[in-house]
Amino acid sequence: MDVPDTVATALGDRPVTGRRCLEAGAGMGNATAGLLANGAARVYAVTNDPDHARTTRRRVADSGVADSGGDGSDGDGSDRGNDADRLAVLKADLRSIPLPDGSVDLITAHGLCNVLDPAALSTVAEELSRVAAPGAHLVVDDYDPLPDGTAIGELFAVENAASELARCRPALTFYPAAFLRRFFAGHGWEFERERTLLEPVPWTESHVSAHADEAASMAAECPGEAGDTLSATARRLATEIESESVGRMYSLAFRRPG
Amino acid sequence: METRPLGDTGHDSTVMTFGAIALNWLEQEGANQLVEHVLDYGVNHFDVAPTYGDAELKLGPKLRQHREEIFLGCKTQERTYEGAWRKLDRSLNRLGVEKIDLYQVHGLEYDEELNEITGDDGALTGFREAKEQGLIDHIGLTSHGDPGLILDALDRIDDLESVMFPLNPVVAGKDGDEYDYEAVLARADEKNVGTLGIKAFAGGSWPPTDELPEADRPFANWYRPVTAPDEIRERFDFAAAQGLTSVINAGDPKLITMILEAAADYDGMDEAAQRSVIERARHDDSPVPEQLHH
Ligand SMILES: C[S@@+](CC[C@H](N)C(=O)[O-])C[C@H]1O[C@@H](n2cnc3c(N)ncnc32)[C@H](O)[C@@H]1O
Numbered sequence: 001m002d003v004p005d006t007v008a009t010a011l012g013d014r015p016v017t018g019r020r021c022l023e024a025g026a027g028m029g030n031a032t033a034g035l036l037a038n039g040a041a042r043v044y045a046v047t048n049d050p051d052h053a054r055t056t057r058r059r060v061a062d063s064g065v066a067d068s069g070g071d072g073s074d075g076d077g078s079d080r081g082n083d084a085d086r087l088a089v090l091k092a093d094l095r096s097i098p099l100p101d102g103s104v105d106l107i108t109a110h111g112l113c114n115v116l117d118p119a120a121l122s123t124v125a126e127e128l129s130r131v132a133a134p135g136a137h138l139v140v141d142d143y144d145p146l147p148d149g150t151a152i153g154e155l156f157a158v159e160n161a162a163s164e165l166a167r168c169r170p171a172l173t174f175y176p177a178a179f180l181r182r183f184f185a186g187h188g189w190e191f192e193r194e195r196t197l198l199e200p201v202p203w204t205e206s207h208v209s210a211h212a213d214e215a216a217s218m219a220a221e222c223p224g225e226a227g228d229t230l231s232a233t234a235r236r237l238a239t240e241i242e243s244e245s246v247g248r249m250y251s252l253a254f255r256r257p258g
Numbered sequence: 259m260e261t262r263p264l265g266d267t268g269h270d271s272t273v274m275t276f277g278a279i280a281l282n283w284l285e286q287e288g289a290n291q292l293v294e295h296v297l298d299y300g301v302n303h304f305d306v307a308p309t310y311g312d313a314e315l316k317l318g319p320k321l322r323q324h325r326e327e328i329f330l331g332c333k334t335q336e337r338t339y340e341g342a343w344r345k346l347d348r349s350l351n352r353l354g355v356e357k358i359d360l361y362q363v364h365g366l367e368y369d370e371e372l373n374e375i376t377g378d379d380g381a382l383t384g385f386r387e388a389k390e391q392g393l394i395d396h397i398g399l400t401s402h403g404d405p406g407l408i409l410d411a412l413d414r415i416d417d418l419e420s421v422m423f424p425l426n427p428v429v430a431g432k433d434g435d436e437y438d439y440e441a442v443l444a445r446a447d448e449k450n451v452g453t454l455g456i457k458a459f460a461g462g463s464w465p466p467t468d469e470l471p472e473a474d475r476p477f478a479n480w481y482r483p484v485t486a487p488d489e490i491r492e493r494f495d496f497a498a499a500q501g502l503t504s505v506i507n508a509g510d511p512k513l514i515t516m517i518l519e520a521a522a523d524y525d526g527m528d529e530a531a532q533r534s535v536i537e538r539a540r541h542d543d544s545p546v547p548e549q550l551h552h
Contacts, residue, residue, distance in 0.1 A: 002433040004540060005533045006552050028549055037433075111551035198552060199530040202538035210550050245534060249552055 001063035006197045007034035007110060010141050010251040013193070016040050019105040019137075024094055024128060025112035029056035031141075035108065036060065036086060044099060045089045053091045060087060095123040102133040110141040113180060117169045125187045135258035138189055141197060144248045145174040151241045152203045152211075158237065159215035162230045166221035171214065177250040189254035200245035212238035259300040259522050262503045265419050265452030267396045269329050269359070271303040274494075274521035275454060275504040278304055280511040282311035283478050286319070292511060293320035297327060299518045303504055305331040305422075305454070306353070307364055308345055314352040322354050330355065331420075331454075333364035333400060334381065337374045342381035346388055360420060361385055362398035372411055382415065398422065402456065405438045412445050420452035422506070426460055427496055427532075427539040443501060452504075458497035459483045459490060459508040459517070477510045487516050494520035496535045499527040 007030050016038035023032045026045035035043045045056050092098045094112075107128050116124055128138065146153040156172055163171035175183075181191055212234045219231035261270035276296045281289040297320075304321070306313050314332075321328060332353070334345040346361065363375055363382070375381040388394045398420035401408050408423055421442065429437050446453045460481040464470060477483055484493055494517060497505040507517040537552050 002431060002540070004552065005431065005536045009529075009533060027551065114551075196530040198534045198537055199528075200534055201552065202534050202541065204538055204541040206541050206549060207551075214550065243538075245538070248530075 001029070001033050001059045003034045003037050004030050006141065006249065006251075007031050009195065009197055010108075010110065010139050010253075011035070011038055014106065014137055014139060014253060016106060020044075020103065020133075022046065022097070022099065022104040022107045022128075022131060024097075024107060024109045024124070025115070026052055026056040026089060027111060028052070029059045031108045031110035032056050032087065032089075033060055033063070035106075040086060040106075042085075043087050044104070045087065046092050046094055046097060047089075048091065048093050050091055053089045057087075057089050094127060095120065097127045097131050099131045101130055104131050104136060105133055106137045106139070107132060108139045108141075110139070111143075113140060113142045113175055114172050117173055119169075121173075121175075121183075125184065129187045129189070129256075132256045134256055136256045138184065138254040138256070140180055140184065140252045140254070142177075142180065142250065143174045143201060144176050144250060146247045150244060150246045151237070152208070152244045152246060155208065155211055155215065155234065155237045155241060158230055158234050159211055159218065162215050162218035162222055162227070162234075165223070165226055165230075166218045171218065174247075177252060181252055184252070184254050189256060192253040192255055194253075195251040196248060197251050198249040199247075201247040201249050202243065202245045204243045208241050208243060209238055260498075260524060261302070263452075264303070264329075264360075264503050265446070266450050267360070267419050267452060269303075269396075271329060271452070271504040272301045272521070273498050273504055273524055274299075274301055274517065275303040275305050275331070275506045276301050277456075277506040277509055278306040278313045278317045279310040279509040280313075280507065280514055281316040282313045283511055284316065286316055288511075289316035290320050292514065293317065293324075296514070296518065297324060299522055301518070301521075302327060303329045303331065305333075305506060307333045307335075308349050308352070309335060309364070314349060318352065318354045325355060329359045331360040331362060331398065332358045333362035333398075335364045337363075337371055337381050339379050339381065339384045342384035343388070346384070346393065350393065357392060358394045360396045360398050361388065361394040362400050362420070362422065364400050365403075366399060366401040366407060366411060367403040369407060369410075372407060372414065376414055386417070396420065398452070398454075400454075400456075404436060405442050406435060408439075408442045409445055412442070412449060412451060418451055420454060420503075421446050422454035422456055424457035424460075425455040425497055425500055425502060426458050426493065427535040428460065428462075429457075430496075430500070431536040431540040440500070447501065453502045455497045455500070455502040455505045457481065458505050459493050459513065461485075461489075477508075477512065479509050483508045483510065483513060485513065487519075490516045491520040491523070492535055495524060495527040496532055498524050499532055 021040045023045040026047040032045045160170045215234035260273045396419040400422035461484045
């Protein structure tokens with residue numbers, strides 16, 4: 001698969017070759033592909049979502065970034081055989097990462113923090129700090145809060161309202177770069193640099209429909225009238241908003257003292 | 259309009275090049291008007307080819323009237339010495355001019371063709387003679403083929419002064435060597451060879467002809483172009499910001515004014531915004547439609 005430019009830019013000035021890497025929140029496998037393409041010795045791609053685990057294995061395998069024989073568990077012993085050995089997709093909760101203390105040299109959290117509410121973020125940061133070896137690197141890529149009055153912001157608001165009613169927590173939290181910078185510093189990570197990955201952020205038709213579906217499915221879990229109203233609003237917004245380019249995606253890099 | 263040095267040619271080309279294929283779909287009067295319109299914006303580099311219907315003939319009158327203001331590029335798909343001479347004579351006749359400023363090998367696609375044009379009996383031998391005789395000033399090459407082939411051509415043709423190749427956010431977002439036109443741009447820059455970008459406005463391919471017959475396509479382009487003013491502007495800015503010497507307009511005359519406006523207003527595009535355009539293109543034809551993030 002193609003490594004997105006966002007990922008390539010975030011990893012561009014980080015030492016990946018030969019490192020043991022943790023991709024926290026594997027999602028669609030984008031950062032996983034970037035780490036493998038940049039020569040990681042090993043990538044642990046962790047997600048709690050079985051579909052995401054499958055997607056990550058499949059996309060990486062299909063494209064031959066790392067030929068994992070389709071299921072990520074065994075190589076074929078050919079040229080790319082050891083690429084398979086380089087990737088382990090783990091279905092696990094980042095609040096309790098199934099890796100020993102000090103076992104990874106580089107951690108990526110690409111688009112992870114925005115799906116973590118403050119309580120989860122707090123626990124995940126502790127875990128990331130635990131598994132990091134002395135001198136390890138951390139890359140945190142995320143979105144600044146959107147300005148007021150955007151259409152896509154309205155859709156996120158509906159998604160969050162439905163999530164709050166259904167699950168008592170927000171679906172999305174956009175932490176400002178300055179916030180995460182100080183937050184990880186508080187966890188003992190030395191700040192190294194900030195880069196702007198995307199400005200504006202292109203929320204495309206496919207993002208809009210994916211978020212509208214997400215909002216509608218959570219609204220379906222909401223009790224009573226509120227759920228109906230929210231899912232109707234999500235559907236309306238999905239047809240009204242085609243796409244919108246707004247906001248900023250940033251990349252922060254940190255280092256653990258050696 | 260901003261100008262940039264076209265490699266070592268000594269000519270500063272405007273950041274937009276007029277692709278005169280647009281004239282093919284206009285009557286002579288409309289063609290004359292379009293050339294005046296393009297010149298009003300200060301465009302000083304024109305590009306034409308004998309394969310663009312009767313674009314050469316329709317360009318002729320205004321080209322002759324404004325010959326001093328126009329740096330003229332033309333090309334040939336002939337690969338042999340004789341063929342190239344024949345087509346050059348024909349183009350000079352049809353255009354009605356004494357000299358073509360930049361004569362280009364058109365649409366190089368295969369390794370064998372590179373061998374052929376560089377051979378003793380090849381097109382480039384003819385180009386060089388024509389240059390000695392003052393019928394052309396500079397030698398260029400165009401290709402939408404494999405970037406590796408263009409890199410070879412840059413290495414093998416010492417007197418090459420410009421290359422024309424595709425560059426747009428869709429291509430820039432793909433990793434394979436077969437899409438690595440950025441490498442062509444870098445090598446050309448290293449060698450101080452001018453770079454001309456095509457397909458900057460390509461949105462995708464047309465639907466299959468059983469869904470949309472050719473006659474029902476709304477634009478006269480080989481690909482489906484982007485058409486909204488904002489998108490045109492963004493595509494222009496992206497292409498120009500990659501560092502190309504000049505960006506060639508989409509072929510359909512309906513799009514030219516929007517492209518001229520974008521070119522006239524061009525004042526750079528920062529890297530985060532360039533990535534934003536690449537990212538949008540990537541999601542628009544993503545194999546994973548359910549993506550929530552970037
Ligand atoms: C938006 S995706 C990140 C994109 C991904 N990094 C990429 O490069 O494609 C967020 C991921 O974090 C995972 N996630 C969220 N909370 C988690 C948790 N508590 N434990 C494990 N994974 C979690 C989600 O399942 C999802 O796979």
